Amino acid sequence: MDDARFRALHALRVKGMTSATVAAAVVAAPEDEIAAALDDLGGEGLVRHRSGGRIEGWSLTKDGKAAHAELVVDSVDDDGRAALEQAYQAFLPLNGDFKAVCHAWQTRGDDDAPNDHTDASYDDDVIARLAEVDGRAGAILDGVGAAVDRMSGYRPRLSAALDRVRAGERSAFTAPMKDSYHDIWMELHQDLILSLGRTRDAADEG
Template identity: 50%
Template sequence: MTTTTDTTVLELLHALAVKGLASDAVLSAMTGLDDAALTEVITAALDDGLVLRREGRVSGTLITPKGRERLAELRTAQPLSPEERDAVDAAYAAFLPVNGDFKRVCAAWQMKDDVTPNDHSDTTYDAAVISDLDRVHEQIVVVLAPAAAVVARLHRYDERLARALERVHEGDTAAFARPMYDSYHDIWMELHQDLLLTTGRERGADDEG
């Protein structure tokens, strides 16, 4: 019996519009679908020409132009309720100043000063930056809470950011900001893009922190 529905297709296509090329593991985390359900919806989307698969060293699933058209149709058919829309708009507005703080913390993680890259040999310095990240994390949890209560996928960002932060505290320095590593920075960027897409906004100067 099939479990693929317009809602699961919408979840998949929205995740791909946010992420771009995405592995199955990341898609499962973004959509909340288990392995079997994810395989089923990807297979159906492939058959319909909504996505394509890339194999090789950098593998995963991508949305196609036809998939973007279908996503627009599904968003029109399943719009946010007024309550959901108000909550996401408020989350986006509250996100922007925290985003600026996060960018400054990331800059400190990457560079100790204007000319000295952070090679992570100074554990005292790293601990101070991680403490700053902890404070940013506390802020973003508060920012997302009202919207996450009514738009389920936003709650998944809470969980994924918390896990990435846990990995940083466990000593995985790459879990802070390494690209394509499901790092805290990766997930933060996805959240930012999700808020833009969900509210129908284009990235502007305010989004640059």
């Protein structure tokens, strides 16, 4: 299977149902190549497209999931696997810090009352904490992105989400299905686990 076709499968395995545009961003590939690959894979019954409803997009079929499981093991060389393992081990402690920042964004006070975002000073402090986590993540992602090209999209995507948060777009922090920082972070975590052939365990919960 050629690289574009594998990347298309991998993007859907990481993201779930999504568009060709987003799938291409997940695996750092040209959109036209991913769109063409999805069309081909659809003809082979490995992916399917849903339209006309509230949620539209491409997703893997059962056969597509099986095909991806066979291909992902050999999708990187030894150097790439070493870079993925190094990134994963560095990611785990940072993941716990990120979860704490998300908790602080969504709640506040000893009683974990919902954050109504009326205190700009409080929110600014939490955004500063997110920026600190982002800076630490950057060093991890620069290394693995250089070794495994399909991972190179996470750094600019996270940076763009942080810029949106700084510009006042609150949903860009943790809102689901908004290409938020949290959405992209979860995709990165899933990608590392899948690419290394791991299963999620207690260490992944942070």
